[in-house]
């Protein structure tokens with residue numbers, strides 16, 4: 108029996124506090140995921156991930172690093188950090204814990220009380236030493252996206268080696284060039300970290316690996332247009348959350364298995380919810396693991412989430428990187444261009460997001476749109492105004508929610524969501 112508590116201790120974690128975190132997340136997982144009826148059998152992979160993510164997966168990363176494959180672990184909090192660059196230089200990118208409130212009183216010594224819970228979450232996880240990904244990471248790559256993250260990295264960088272990428276806020280030829288340079292600056296930093304140069308071969312392989320994962324996710328996504336829908340929104344959300352942490356090859360295989368089973372279910376008319384269940388398209392801020400609160404409320408109210416327009420959803424997989432770039436420089440530019448197209452609310456204008464939401468609502472036969480921003484996220488709160496108008500013009504019922512990680516407002520959210528579902 109491998110001693111995981113010893114491993115966590117050797118990573119510098121607070122093992123007792125971490126026991127408490129695992130128990131709380133395990134309880135939530137049981138209540139939210141394992142109570143779902145008629146899940147596809149292949150979602151057993153997700154149960155494996157849920158039980159393995161702080162233990163076996165970390166062990167793999169630690170032992171892999173000792174053996175030199177991958178050489179380093181690089182953590183990030185944003186979709187703008189290109190995984191291809193990191194893996195092509197011999198490291199692995201992992202998403203860091205930010206989806207729960209932890210040690211808020213500690214975090215509030217460094218960031219204001221009314222800071223978005225995602226930011227407060229990662230500060231709290233770091234200060235309390237309970238995220239094995241943060242503690243395993245050799246380097247954290249941050250990004251100047253929203254004001255909160257931009258300033259929080261100044262403090263976070265004092266606690267952990269952090270490299271911050273400058274993400275433009277408008278899209279034009281100048282900023283494209285600037286972002287391409289920024290991606291190359293990252294490539295240089297990761298090469299320095301691993302002592303391994305990016306080669307044409309390693310970069311092409313990294314592009315293919317990421318594309319295969321995206322294609323598998325797209326394939327799974329397409330099955331959700333069916334009524335009855337073969338897989339729940341909760342399970343699909345966890346699939347993406349897993350993508351930020353689990354090994355890419357294992358994950359891609361598991362997603363293809365899920366997609367295959369879901370395709371067969373669609374053929375057979377088998378669903379996770381009854382035919383005719385109300386169908387919701389989610390859009391908004393990302394949901395870092397274990398932020399399952401909203402999806403759980405929606406689905407326990409009898410509706411199903413059929414798609415997610417967000418960074419823990421379609422933005423993660425909808426665009427591929429061309430695989431035919433002739434040189435390293437071409438490929439780096441292709442990567443930069445692909446990421447510059449992510450419809451994050453830090454951009455102005457950001458009309459592509461509205462177009463995506465409406466397209467997805469049509470393709471996935473959504474009955475309504477739920478747009479959610481994490482508390483104190485000015486960007487997504489502001490975009491809700493235009494989103495509501497766009498939904499109204501398209502004749503799709505729309506609802507905006509602002510919420511944090513605490514369970515305090517669950518009753519109130521449930522009442523509002525049930526009222527919304529009633530009118531669909």
Ligand code: BJ8
Pocket residue numbers: 184185186187223224225226252253254255256392393418449451452453481483484485486487
């Ligand atoms: S590319 S959405 S992952 S920045 S919710 S911390 S914006 S105050 S997360 Fe994001 Fe990258 Fe954009 Fe995606 Fe700030 Fe808002 Fe909090 Fe947010």
